[in-house]
Amino acid sequence: MSGRVxxxxxxxxxxxxxxxxxxxxxxxxxxxxxxxxxxxxPGAGVSTASRDIATGSGAGMAILFWALALGTVGGAAxxxxxxxxxxxxxxMVGTFxxxxxxxxxxxxxxxxxxxxxxxxxxxxxxxxxxxxxxxRPEDEPWGMVGLPGKALAGLAMLYLLVRLVxxxxxxxxxxxxxxxxxxxAFPGDAAHTVYEFGSxxxxxxxxxxxYLFPFEAISILLLIAVVGAIAVARPLNxxxxxxxxxxxxxxxGH
Amino acid sequence: xxxxxxxxxxxxxxxxxTVTGMLLVIAESFFxxxxxxxxxxxxVAGSVASFVASVVLYRQLEPGSSKLIFDGMLVADRFxxxxxxxxxxxxxxxxxxxxxxxxxxxxxxxxYYAILLLSAAGMTMLAQAAHLVAIFIGVETMSIGVxxxxxxxxxxxxxxxxxxxxxLMGAFATGFLLYGMALVYGAAGTAELAQMKTKxxxxxxxxxxxxxxxxxVIAFGxxxxxxxxxxxxxxxxxxxxxxxxxxxxAGVKAAAVAAMIRLFGQYLGGDVLPFGAVGWASPMVIIAxxxxxxxxxxxxxQNNVKRMLAYSSISHGGVxxxxxxxMGLGSSTGQSSLVxxxxxxxxxxxxxxxxxxxxxxxxxxxxxxxDWAGLGQKHPAAALAMTVALLSLGGLPPTAGFFGKFxxxxxxxxxxxxxxxxxxxxxxxxxxxxxxxxxxxxxxxYFREPTEPFTPSRSAPLEVVMVLCPIIILAMGxxxxxxxxxxx
Numbered sequence: 001m002s003g004r005v006x007x008x009x010x011x012x013x014x015x016x017x018x019x020x021x022x023x024x025x026x027x028x029x030x031x032x033x034x035x036x037x038x039x040x041x042p043g044a045g046v047s048t049a050s051r052d053i054a055t056g057s058g059a060g061m062a063i064l065f066w067a068l069a070l071g072t073v074g075g076a077a078x079x080x081x082x083x084x085x086x087x088x089x090x091x092m093v094g095t096f097x098x099x100x101x102x103x104x105x106x107x108x109x110x111x112x113x114x115x116x117x118x119x120x121x122x123x124x125x126x127x128x129x130x131x132x133x134x135x136r137p138e139d140e141p142w143g144m145v146g147l148p149g150k151a152l153a154g155l156a157m158l159y160l161l162v163r164l165v166x167x168x169x170x171x172x173x174x175x176x177x178x179x180x181x182x183x184x185a186f187p188g189d190a191a192h193t194v195y196e197f198g199s200x201x202x203x204x205x206x207x208x209x210x211y212l213f214p215f216e217a218i219s220i221l222l223l224i225a226v227v228g229a230i231a232v233a234r235p236l237n238x239x240x241x242x243x244x245x246x247x248x249x250x251x252x253g254h
Numbered sequence: 255x256x257x258x259x260x261x262x263x264x265x266x267x268x269x270x271x272t273v274t275g276m277l278l279v280i281a282e283s284f285f286x287x288x289x290x291x292x293x294x295x296x297x298v299a300g301s302v303a304s305f306v307a308s309v310v311l312y313r314q315l316e317p318g319s320s321k322l323i324f325d326g327m328l329v330a331d332r333f334x335x336x337x338x339x340x341x342x343x344x345x346x347x348x349x350x351x352x353x354x355x356x357x358x359x360x361x362x363x364x365x366y367y368a369i370l371l372l373s374a375a376g377m378t379m380l381a382q383a384a385h386l387v388a389i390f391i392g393v394e395t396m397s398i399g400v401x402x403x404x405x406x407x408x409x410x411x412x413x414x415x416x417x418x419x420x421x422l423m424g425a426f427a428t429g430f431l432l433y434g435m436a437l438v439y440g441a442a443g444t445a446e447l448a449q450m451k452t453k454x455x456x457x458x459x460x461x462x463x464x465x466x467x468x469x470x471v472i473a474f475g476x477x478x479x480x481x482x483x484x485x486x487x488x489x490x491x492x493x494x495x496x497x498x499x500x501x502x503x504a505g506v507k508a509a510a511v512a513a514m515i516r517l518f519g520q521y522l523g524g525d526v527l528p529f530g531a532v533g534w535a536s537p538m539v540i541i542a543x544x545x546x547x548x549x550x551x552x553x554x555x556q557n558n559v560k561r562m563l564a565y566s567s568i569s570h571g572g573v574x575x576x577x578x579x580x581m582g583l584g585s586s587t588g589q590s591s592l593v594x595x596x597x598x599x600x601x602x603x604x605x606x607x608x609x610x611x612x613x614x615x616x617x618x619x620x621x622x623x624x625d626w627a628g629l630g631q632k633h634p635a636a637a638l639a640m641t642v643a644l645l646s647l648g649g650l651p652p653t654a655g656f657f658g659k660f661x662x663x664x665x666x667x668x669x670x671x672x673x674x675x676x677x678x679x680x681x682x683x684x685x686x687x688x689x690x691x692x693x694x695x696x697x698x699x700y701f702r703e704p705t706e707p708f709t710p711s712r713s714a715p716l717e718v719v720m721v722l723c724p725i726i727i728l729a730m731g732x733x734x735x736x737x738x739x740x741x742x
Contacts, residue, residue, distance in 0.1 A: 212325070214385075214387045220275075220372055220375055221394055224369060224372040228369055231365040236408060
């Protein structure tokens, strides 16, 4: 089992490396290094490789895409086939990271980072904690034993798969849709160019100007949820509280 | 696109309630044990400060003027500040009626006051919301607080059941609300209420918009406990601690109606309804008729005072929907009459639950009608307070409840082509029916002999509430003009 886990981790690092390579190359303008500004349209004076990166096309990008897609599906398959829960969760990390890479290729850099921080980070830690707290044995009981159950599950999966493939097949993406989003000047800083939709700058600008009030008001919601969760979930303490309606024990005058 | 500093002044009630709530979280550590009066004092002080801020802001604005703040997220107008003032008063009154109940029934959680004020902050957000996102955050802030407060009486099995039911139903409602908002946003292309109507009238996907609006009607129906989305209400009202029940019945309902007035009355209503009456008016009218009738008929059969008040509050929610439909269909007096009704209903509800809370003590919660027999002989003041509240709930003059119903039904009559006249008829018939069960309690209090001695849970703040609320009820009934002008 440990060998497979090691293999999974190795695959994960491979994916990570690919993601890192992809992100470093695909976001020349997002970094703080004064790199070249790449035009969205293939223009004069721009090398083929960098144009490929900017438009998300070309052989290199195709290889990257298929690698990340393989990572995504492979991680998911890994989750399904593991009986050790921790190993399964690690497979999920691989899926999430590969997905983050795919987001990066779609110029949704903010979403990619959030995907890594929140899903691959926080939520995975939560998963691992729950698994460790529950401390289940390695062999999880399988649901739906027997041939009819498996046949049913297989048919359902097959149906879902067919529908998904049909859907993907029917979507006809014109080549023009595959260019990078329009480049806009960074506010107040003409030297840098950012891609508008989905970039960290765009999300940040939106969050702190148009959506400033909800952004701040959410904190009240979170505060009330935290305080409330503690109030409801903390153990009952007899020293703190009087006995309730069940044992009528009058203590002290009022 | 830019942050305007003066916008902060227009959310002063929200800020005051939030900051006081945070202070209460911290202060809770310093008021351990039984000395929780200090916490109550701080909570009341915060609510009163928020009320004063609402009054100042209200007077500062011209009647009829409105000003979008925070890039169209919120709106500052007299209607909003009248309601933030109302929510502040509700919070103060609920906070004052709490210590006695906490002491008697052993749920002395210090977090309660913090949650109460933060929940009230959510309500003020609803009163001022002018954007779907603001409405959503307001609804959630308010609701999560109330779920928690319902669950605070943790040793009571009924309390736990109530909290779980309320929470699950509320979660469903949230799902409906969010899905509805997403669809409306998809159809309109904007989440700002001010632009929504024109965008919806020009949308390419009217089906999506109608589906979204219907889902939002359902979600608010849950919050308002409108029939057929009322199933959770009697259990939740009965199982929650009585002051929390008062907060649920008065505050949550008023806040839900406030958001509906904004959404359906002000921004989606008027002479030209998006997609005709199919959009939201027709379902709302049907829900209103059902709510009034079913709530009333169920209340007739109740022997438990809290359940009876719960069903009666469902029925009152139906009357609010009548006013809302009238307002949306173009009645010019709809909004002011609704605000009057909300104030009257909230104060009356708090008064009635305060007396319920006062009559019961640790050993005997005295929730059955029979338990109230002879209260008029033993404790005439409390019986009088309850009588005033019940008469107001039943809509008898000269109380606030009478004028509330009168104005709401009158605004429904104002709607063109007598569209709502049948709804008014249903409402009036049901008001007559409701007198029966309200007076049953009154006759029990005055015309029957006490079966066992009363052991009221005495507490000065609670008794202040019991004196103050009937005075406001009578003042509203005797001098309705001032209160009626608040909503404009």
